[in-house]
Amino acid sequence: MNTDSITRGKERGLGIRYYLTSKYWVIAIALFCAVLWGSAFPVLKVSYVELGIATNDQSAIIILAGMRFFLAAILIFMIIVAGIRQSPKVRGKMLPQLFLLGLLQISLQYFFFYNGLAHTSGMKGAILSSASTFFVVVFAHFVYINDRLNWRKLLGLIAGFAGIVMINAGARFTLDFSWRGEGFMILSGLVSAIGTILAKRLSKEIHPFVMTGWQMLLGSLLLIATGLPGLKPQAMVFTNRAFLLLIYSAFLSATAFSLWYAILKYNKAGEISIYKFMTPVSGAMLSAVFIPGESLTLNMFIALALVALGLIIVNYQKRLPKELLQKEGH
Numbered sequence: 001m002n003t004d005s006i007t008r009g010k011e012r013g014l015g016i017r018y019y020l021t022s023k024y025w026v027i028a029i030a031l032f033c034a035v036l037w038g039s040a041f042p043v044l045k046v047s048y049v050e051l052g053i054a055t056n057d058q059s060a061i062i063i064l065a066g067m068r069f070f071l072a073a074i075l076i077f078m079i080i081v082a083g084i085r086q087s088p089k090v091r092g093k094m095l096p097q098l099f100l101l102g103l104l105q106i107s108l109q110y111f112f113f114y115n116g117l118a119h120t121s122g123m124k125g126a127i128l129s130s131a132s133t134f135f136v137v138v139f140a141h142f143v144y145i146n147d148r149l150n151w152r153k154l155l156g157l158i159a160g161f162a163g164i165v166m167i168n169a170g171a172r173f174t175l176d177f178s179w180r181g182e183g184f185m186i187l188s189g190l191v192s193a194i195g196t197i198l199a200k201r202l203s204k205e206i207h208p209f210v211m212t213g214w215q216m217l218l219g220s221l222l223l224i225a226t227g228l229p230g231l232k233p234q235a236m237v238f239t240n241r242a243f244l245l246l247i248y249s250a251f252l253s254a255t256a257f258s259l260w261y262a263i264l265k266y267n268k269a270g271e272i273s274i275y276k277f278m279t280p281v282s283g284a285m286l287s288a289v290f291i292p293g294e295s296l297t298l299n300m301f302i303a304l305a306l307v308a309l310g311l312i313i314v315n316y317q318k319r320l321p322k323e324l325l326q327k328e329g330h
Contacts, residue, residue, distance in 0.1 A: 020266045029263050030275035036256040038282030041122040041129075042290040043249050048118060050242040052234075055118040059230035064246075065110040066223030071250035072257075073216035079258050080209050088210055097202055098214045104195035106219020107226075109188050116184030122291045123300055126283025127167045128185040130307045133276065134160045135193030137314050143197055153314050160310025166303035208261040216253070277311040280304060 019025045047053075053060045080086045090098065117125045134157055141149040149157075164186070202211055236242075263272055284304050288296050296304075 017266065020263050026263050026267055026272060027275065029259050030272045031278055033256040033260045034276050034278035035282040036252040037279045038126060038284075039286055040249060040252060041117065041126045041283040042287045043245055043252075044114065044117055045122045045287065045291050047242060047245045047249070050239060050245060051236045053118075053236060057232070057235055058115060059227045059232070060235040061114045061118055062111060062223050062227035063231055064236065065114045066220045066227060067246060068249045069106050069110070069216045069220035069253065070224065071247070072253040073213050073220060075250060075254035076209060076213040076216065076258060079254070080207075080213060083258075084209065086207055086209060088213060090206060090210060090214060094202075094206060097198070098206075098211070099218050101195060101198050101202060101211070102215040102217070102219030103222065104191055104198065105215050107222045109191045109195065110219075110223065112184040112188035112191065116181055116188060119178060119181030120185060121294050122287030123284040123294055123296065124167050124182065125185055126280045126287060127300070127303055127307050128164060128182060129189060129283070130160065130280045130311060131164055131186050131189030132192035132196070133189075133311055133314065135190055136196050139193055139197055152316075156310045156313030156315075158310075159306050159313060163303040163306030163308075163310060166299055166306060208264070209258060212257050212261065273315040274312055276315065277308040280307050280311075 019029075047064065048055070048061075051060075051064070053064065077088050080088045113129070116128075120128075137149070137153055137157060199211065199215075206214075238246075281304060284296065284300065287294050
């Protein structure tokens with residue numbers, strides 16, 4: 001490689017780093033990631049209808065989740081090899097931990113997420129998914145010495161969980177809750193929070209892109225292997241639109257995770273995690289626009305405001321170690 005090529009490579013690296021460290025570009029990228037994650041809710045709801053998947057067909061739902069994350073894993077590995085020029089190889093002793101992470105963050109989380117979303121509205125799902133962040137705050141108190149609960153975090157938790165209760169109260173503030181729907185969405189958040197604690201520890205030993213690619217690959221293969229035996233003929237009918245929706249759902253996962261970890265490399269987690277409040281906001285808004293029969297009611301608006309406020313409060317920190325990665329996933 002000649003001197004000119006080396007110089008051009010360094011210049012490109014410096015150019016990319018500018019976008020990942022410039023205040024306004026970082027905010028734009030963080031918000032873009034949050035909106036991408038929020039768009040998953042209407043995309044999946046529309047995908048169920050387009051594919052003709054019955055809400056009680058768990059095998060088809062699990063296979064769809066597995067296909068999405070298998071494609072996302074392939075995209076991330078392509079980014080690792082061709083984009084950041086990083087080796088995707090990991091030490092053999094790390095595979096059991098990566099398998100456990102894939103089991104938690106992909107297999108179990110999205111088993112509950114996909115099945116739960118099939119039995120509730122896209123807007124409620126978007127708001128309930130924020131429970132994972134609040135669970136992480138609680139778990140972190142018992143795991144990390146420098147991440148204890150304080151009055152600010154408690155206030156954020158109260159606001160956030162009040163929003164979650166509000167979204168299940170119904171238009172007339174009567175209990176509107178089912179374990180197959182709202183219950184599974186909350187369980188998805190609980191599993192995600194446990195996986196996030198493990199991911200934070202593993203990210204110190206494995207490049208975040210590599211860790212994400214492996215967890216998606218292993219978790220997606222487990223989902224596919226679990227769903228295949230019970231898959232009925234014609235359980236999913238792939239139209240051109242359904243195929244495009246699947247490609248987009250894989251793209252949003254790969255892109256959002258890749259960009260999020262890229263800005264985390266150069267910025268404090270606490271400074272950018274605050275923008276995740278846009279995930280339930282955008283998810284609810286996009287669901288109201290693209291899913292027939294869904295609209296933003298008064299109690300949903302109040303619940304959304306409480307959850308967004310809670311996310312802002314618990315994530316607002318002046319100082320937070322860079323290695324504590326805030327990870328959530330749709």
